[in-house]
Amino acid sequence: MDSKYTPELEKIEAVLSAYLPENPGPAWIAGVFPGLPGTVSADLVKSLTLPGWDLLSRGGKRWRPLLTTLVCKSLGGGDAALVLTPLVEFPHNASLIHDDIEDNSDERRGKPAAHILYGTDTAINGGCFLYFLPLSCIDSWDAPMELKNRVYRLWGEYMRRLHLGQAMDISWHRDFASLPGLEEYELMCRLKTGCLAGLAAVLGVYGAAAGKGIRVEEIEPWSARLGDAAEKLGVGFQILDDVKNLSTGNPGKKRGDDIVEGKKSLPVLLYLHQHQGARDLVARCFTAARAAGVGAPEVEELIAELDRSGSLGEAKSRGLALIAGARETFAMEGAREGGQGLLELIDSIS
Template sequence: MQAAYIQRLQKIEAVLEAWLPTEPSQEWIKNVFGTLTEKDIPAGLVQSLTRPGKDLLERGGKRWRPLLMTLICESLGGKEEALPLVPLVEFPHNGSLIHDDIEDNSDERRGKPAIHILYGLDTGVNSGSFLYFLPLACLAAWEAPDSRKLQVMQCWAEHLRRIHLGQAMDIYWHRDFSSLPSEALYEQMCRLKTGVLARLAAELGVYAAANRVTFPPEQSEHALRTAFGEAAESLGVGFQILDDVKNLTTGNPGKKRGDDIVEGKKSLPIILYLQEDPRRIEFVKRCFSAARAGGTAVPEVEELIGELDATGVIERARKRGYQLIHNAIETYKKEQSPLIQDEEAHHLLIEMVSLLG
């Protein structure tokens, strides 16, 4: 099974390389920027735009969203029809990471200096935004009817707007130490900020499959996209919750344990901790303030983590994350069973989702 994943991930990387190459060719420049030629663009200018995003991609990343999309498409009989759409999911994800690090004043991403630290704030903002719009070039090149391209573009654009709304919610809460969202609002923020790209991946997988196969009348394409999309959205929320738990326990790869406290992030453990006793808000605010001023090295970071662990809220959050991922697994097992045309891809899909937990 490991070889099956590697084979698919290699194809995903090849598509990403084609649309964000190390050395952009004249053909690439024409496909992305239209009639501009090397005479219109000074040497090295294009790389100044593409290199920061390429740097972030080269640092790694799980690529589970494009893998989810391609496996859904394969499971439904679409074979590799979704591969050309990989940039629509992975490029905006990386663009959002660049912008997220700027907005959170983070200094590290995937084990190296954050993009805006390495290349400058202005270049970071510009290159991050470029990663949102570059995928439209690959959509234009996709061999599909214009009507289906329009559907995919509308789906993509709606989800890109939603991810910015989710980020706005996150910024609003972490700027004000006194504000405390409810557990339901926190999950809604996660659905918009993190779950939205997983949902986009799942829906694009169905769109791509439908470009090659015809679903039976009793199972409409819209209903299938909704079921798969909602499950993927829950998967994304579960993944985010577990990511927040890791930040307070083992630490996330390429980041520092307690970074979320420095950012003043209202993660699920913090919300559960304060819901149990709202009077704890002054203690949390003191720890957040000290962390923002002194970073993860200040004693208040470990003091707060110790309190969260002792009250059991970290474990409660972990269980909620696992529950959401389990729910997604059950949906993919149930919803796909009558429509499966590729049993290997279906098995790989279920296994991959399980491994995220």
């Protein structure tokens, strides 16, 4: 991430660390588990928090919480949305922990996946905890109850959508015979990836509303417009991420591991829909890769064919077009405080 965002990112990291510390102490435990009868050892609590803390400590792009803070600033709310940033970053990392289990991945951000280090049972429980932990941020948010209740409701809506998108993705890669249409694929991406980007933008709007004392009814147009644009931004990001997996490779992951997983990403779907005989080739390469891993020669064979056919290039163009459309919507907010930084963040994603 560009160094211009360092001050903002440092604030975000401080909030994330406060709500998910490396070593949870008595005050943190009492705050997260109020009214708990008896005492719970810090070591026991740490076994719950460690998978999530470990993954966050490895870094990550943090563009979703940064989007929240920059949207808030661009609407004149200053740092009022900072406390809400865990609502997008914690669930994102929770989904990565569960993704790695569901996909049988052994590596994340350059290190062993959480379930490899801590066991599948602890990783599942720690991932689930990361979905619910950020609700404590809403409790401590200095905002009218009307806004708090609305954000509680939004969180529930977006978490349900996130899991529905994951269900679609799982069903497709488990059954090779299923061939989703391109509209179905985009819906899956909007649910699985776009929804957290949408939530990030919406939280920025609500943070600004709290900071400026604006009522819910007055901010709904901003919320709907920017939330939709951010969802498209998230879809574009996902498409470009999938293209990178099949070209340069993603940082901290192995090039082509989506083929091992049998993932029907956009480049693969474009190839399947547009080329005669593609099904046989993709099925053969997926099967060989699942059996032998990323070292199977069929991984590189399929990547070369996706590149030769133009499917990789077309997918990249579609991703860039979605990001450009989202940028245009955000640009309509003008060059207010933080507005230029917001547009530059979008440019960095592409």
